[in-house]
Amino acid sequence: MLTQLTLRERHLELGARFAPFAGWEMPLQYEGIVAEHRAVRERVGVFDVSHLARAWVEGPEAAELLRSVTTFDVTSLAAGKAHYSLYCNETGGIEDDVFIYHLPGDRWLVIHNAANADADFERLRAVAGGAASEVTPETVMLAVQGPDAVRLLGSVLGEGFAALEPRDCAELRWQGTSVLVARTGYTGEDGGECIVPAGHAQALWDALIAGGAAPAGLGARDSLRLEAALPLHGNDIDATTHPYEAGLGFAVTLDDGAPFTGREAMVQAKAEPRARRLAHLAARARGVLRAGYELREPGGDCALAVLTSGGHSPSLRIGIGMAYLPTDLAATGTMLEVDVRGRALPVEVVRRPFYRKPKG
Amino acid sequence: MDYETPEDLLYTEDHEWLRRETEQADEVTIGITDFAQEQVGDVVYLELPADGTALTAGAPFGEIESAKTVAELFAPVSGELVASNAELEDRPELVNESPYGDGWIVRVRVSDAAELDGLMDAEAYRAQLPED
Numbered sequence: 001m002l003t004q005l006t007l008r009e010r011h012l013e014l015g016a017r018f019a020p021f022a023g024w025e026m027p028l029q030y031e032g033i034v035a036e037h038r039a040v041r042e043r044v045g046v047f048d049v050s051h052l053a054r055a056w057v058e059g060p061e062a063a064e065l066l067r068s069v070t071t072f073d074v075t076s077l078a079a080g081k082a083h084y085s086l087y088c089n090e091t092g093g094i095e096d097d098v099f100i101y102h103l104p105g106d107r108w109l110v111i112h113n114a115a116n117a118d119a120d121f122e123r124l125r126a127v128a129g130g131a132a133s134e135v136t137p138e139t140v141m142l143a144v145q146g147p148d149a150v151r152l153l154g155s156v157l158g159e160g161f162a163a164l165e166p167r168d169c170a171e172l173r174w175q176g177t178s179v180l181v182a183r184t185g186y187t188g189e190d191g192g193e194c195i196v197p198a199g200h201a202q203a204l205w206d207a208l209i210a211g212g213a214a215p216a217g218l219g220a221r222d223s224l225r226l227e228a229a230l231p232l233h234g235n236d237i238d239a240t241t242h243p244y245e246a247g248l249g250f251a252v253t254l255d256d257g258a259p260f261t262g263r264e265a266m267v268q269a270k271a272e273p274r275a276r277r278l279a280h281l282a283a284r285a286r287g288v289l290r291a292g293y294e295l296r297e298p299g300g301d302c303a304l305a306v307l308t309s310g311g312h313s314p315s316l317r318i319g320i321g322m323a324y325l326p327t328d329l330a331a332t333g334t335m336l337e338v339d340v341r342g343r344a345l346p347v348e349v350v351r352r353p354f355y356r357k358p359k360g
Numbered sequence: 361m362d363y364e365t366p367e368d369l370l371y372t373e374d375h376e377w378l379r380r381e382t383e384q385a386d387e388v389t390i391g392i393t394d395f396a397q398e399q400v401g402d403v404v405y406l407e408l409p410a411d412g413t414a415l416t417a418g419a420p421f422g423e424i425e426s427a428k429t430v431a432e433l434f435a436p437v438s439g440e441l442v443a444s445n446a447e448l449e450d451r452p453e454l455v456n457e458s459p460y461g462d463g464w465i466v467r468v469r470v471s472d473a474a475e476l477d478g479l480m481d482a483e484a485y486r487a488q489l490p491e492d
Binding site: 028029032033034035037219223286287288290311312314317319341343 | 427
């Protein structure tokens with residue numbers, strides 16, 4: 001039985017086509033993946049991301065408790081700031097990637113991937129006990145992304161939002177309720193994410209749509225994050241990959257000396273030369289890359305790696321993908337070949353991200 | 361949802377259409393239907409065989425890739441591929457924008473005209489579209 005979104009009727013009215021995702025019935029697309037992708041790159045789109053699991057850890061011990069289970073030194077995070085972090089296991093494998101919001105009054109909100117929601121909450125509960133609580137079903141989470149997103153959120157939510165800098169978070173009063181907002185997202189665009197009580201979700205959604213946001217589904221969310229080279233847990237990172245080979249060293253703090261799950265493995269991994277790295281691949285002939293396709297050296301017949309993600313980039317109009325490659329083959333400019341159902345498609349290792357938004 | 365289904369075409373269960381060419385009586389133009397383009401979503405790439413390739417009715421002859429999926433194209437009739445739509449190389453989205461016009465996919469010289477008799481007319485095709 002799939003969990004239905006609070007705003008399901010609104011999505012249906014807008015022509016959503018649904019697909020199951022991590023136990024949720026989610027909008028895959030409305031007008032079409034490419035049109036929604038372009039709307040976010042050129043204007044503004046709104047995603048219902050209520051499937052993301054949301055949990056609080058509260059109290060004076062909250063920062064230390066979170067530090068003990070995540071890789072980033074959250075104790076350095078000032079109130080009003082949000083940061084990306086990881087849950088790792090003892091061998092340094094990535095159990096989930098998370099966003100942590102530090103709100104005033106020793107309140108910490110953690111955003112988990114839907115597929116890992118239960119295990120993640122158990123992890124928090126194990127260290128924080130009653131200081132951890134889940135708020136997923138009582139709230140709706142909307143991501144508003146694109147070059148016009150900050151202006152739109154400012155006009156809908158007011159000055160409180162307009163004052164935020166990137167990666168700031170805050171609790172605002174809006175229409176008699178409390179809305180959690182952050183200048184964060186998963187598209188490579190500017191924008192924000194809002195968590196609103198379910199009873200006010202429709203009003204916020206309607207205001208965003210009326211203000212010009214295009215409804216966007218999981219299809220566009222995936223093509224946008226892939227262009228931005230943002231990893232997807234379960235595809236590009238998982239319990240068998242460690243943060244450094246995935247290019248996520250920025251989410252790991254070792255120099256504070258504080259213990260956290262997986263620290264010893266990470267100290268060792270950091271000191272050793274990396275055997276492989278997550279490489280970014282751009283097709284150099286027409287064709288679409290898909291997760292699961294095999295990579296080999298040009299003309300070779302031995303699989304070097306399997307694409308962890310792949311798709312068509314609507315912005316670049318080429319196939320793009322990611323794969324863990326032996327370090328000597330992960331250098332920018334290396335030419336390889338992807339087996340596209342029996343056809344050899346040339347690909348080049350490129351720098352991340354695939355798409356960078358124009359300055360200005 | 362109402363899908364366009366022009367009366368002058370023949371249709372297959374795989375949601376392809378065929379147009380008999382008036383000036384070349386043994387040739388047909390083939391594309392995918394309005395319903396099919398809607399189901400497949402934004403078309404981003406087509407993998408098509410070279411001109412002259414022999415097609416066998418019912419066998420896959422190419423692939424159509426959309427933003428979210430890849431689908432096989434099945435030959436609705438046997439024959440020789442005489443042309444594929446070169447416009448689609450740069451503008452695959454024509455399959456979505458104009459499935460019965462500029463988004464045509466291949467032209468085939470039919471080897472056995474009797475195979476055309478087994479295809480559906482517009483009315484029969486409409487009757488087997490899922491109601492939505």
